[in-house]
Amino acid sequence: MNQQDTMTAAQRVSTALQCQEPDRVPFFLLLTMHGARELGLSIAEYFSRAGHVIEGQLRMRARYNHDCFYPFFYAAAEIEAWGGEVIFSENGPPNAGRPVIANPEAIADLKPPLLDNTPVLMRTLEAISGLRAEAGDEVPVIGVVISPFSLPVMQMGFEPYLILMHEHPELFWRLMELNEQFCLSWARAQLQAGATAMCYFDPMSSPAIIPRQMYQETGLITARRMFAAIDAPVAAHTASTPILPIIDDLYGAGAKAVCPSSKEDLADIRDACGSRMGVIGNLNGVEMRRWSSQDAEDRVRQAILRGGVGGGLILADNHGEIPFQVPESVLDAISGAVHTHGRYPLK
Numbered sequence: 001m002n003q004q005d006t007m008t009a010a011q012r013v014s015t016a017l018q019c020q021e022p023d024r025v026p027f028f029l030l031l032t033m034h035g036a037r038e039l040g041l042s043i044a045e046y047f048s049r050a051g052h053v054i055e056g057q058l059r060m061r062a063r064y065n066h067d068c069f070y071p072f073f074y075a076a077a078e079i080e081a082w083g084g085e086v087i088f089s090e091n092g093p094p095n096a097g098r099p100v101i102a103n104p105e106a107i108a109d110l111k112p113p114l115l116d117n118t119p120v121l122m123r124t125l126e127a128i129s130g131l132r133a134e135a136g137d138e139v140p141v142i143g144v145v146i147s148p149f150s151l152p153v154m155q156m157g158f159e160p161y162l163i164l165m166h167e168h169p170e171l172f173w174r175l176m177e178l179n180e181q182f183c184l185s186w187a188r189a190q191l192q193a194g195a196t197a198m199c200y201f202d203p204m205s206s207p208a209i210i211p212r213q214m215y216q217e218t219g220l221i222t223a224r225r226m227f228a229a230i231d232a233p234v235a236a237h238t239a240s241t242p243i244l245p246i247i248d249d250l251y252g253a254g255a256k257a258v259c260p261s262s263k264e265d266l267a268d269i270r271d272a273c274g275s276r277m278g279v280i281g282n283l284n285g286v287e288m289r290r291w292s293s294q295d296a297e298d299r300v301r302q303a304i305l306r307g308g309v310g311g312g313l314i315l316a317d318n319h320g321e322i323p324f325q326v327p328e329s330v331l332d333a334i335s336g337a338v339h340t341h342g343r344y345p346l347k
Contacts, residue, residue: 132194148179266307310346
């Protein structure tokens with residue numbers, strides 16, 4: 001704990017999610033790949049062992065004194081569970097390869113995969129368990145699940161998925177049923193391993209992708225079921241896409257926090273959430289690659305002033321994964337700025 005901190009990270013985050021003022025603004029550096037550089041490993045090597053991720057997360061938090069552990073490996077891990085290919089890169093996150101659902105008719109015969117048949121998911125659970133053992137009750141461990149409504153973008157491809165929604169409603173709902181079974185089992189396994197909250201990635205829900213009415217008739221129904229079944233706080237994340245128009249929908253579904261786009265004003269988001277939900281965001285991770293240390297301090301200070309008054313803000317990037325190209329000097333500056341400008345009462 002920093003000498004000026006009077007709360008543990010868990011206490012600070014919990015207070016913020018209750019829309020009250022903790023000792024300072026909590027912040028999440030959602031670093032997935034930087035641990036590889038810290039350990040001198042390639043990204044593929046880093047994710048090949050849970051121990052690497054545990055050590056990477058421990059080192060990142062020791063350096064930046066941020067308020068969570070984030071044992072998320074990569075989004076394509078869930079596609080790997082469905083039998084898909086994962087393509088590794090030297091300087092970016094692993095991506096899903098060829099879609100695993102070649103035609104809509106194949107959905108009728110699909111079955112949800114078993115978690116223990118997928119080594120990367122087992123490594124993720126091992127990393128969560130290891131970090132929970134290190135953290136005790138003092139530091140939140142954040143689990144991640146791709147929503148059943150957004151997972152088909154990787155399972156099928158974006159255009160075929162939209163066609164499925166519009167032209168094959170019976171197969172669409174069949175796929176939602178299968179994905180809900182898988183995603184719920186995956187979320188519950190992470191919680192059982194020691195995760196304290198879930199990030200529910202759902203970019204398809206954003207009105208930048210589909211009209212709100214269509215979301216209300218499809219993905220929101222799935223979200224309600226998922227949020228009710230996940231026995232933990234859930235943060236709804238649209239992965240860089242706008243979230244403001246569906247905030248009331250997400251609150252009604254049971255979300256405890258929302259994660260806005262960097263293009264949205266934190267003051268507007270806080271006003272829309274009121275005392276109902278916390279806000280996690282919304283520093284621009286892409287622009288962060290080109291920031292100077294002064295840029296980082298200015299952006300952090302502005303975000304805190306726009307969204308942190310009265311509590312309710314957890315500062316983070318807007319996408320849920322800080323790009324590998326963001327230099328450590330910028331991360332140091334973000335941490336320093338939060339500890340300098342984020343003390344309550346805010347000045």
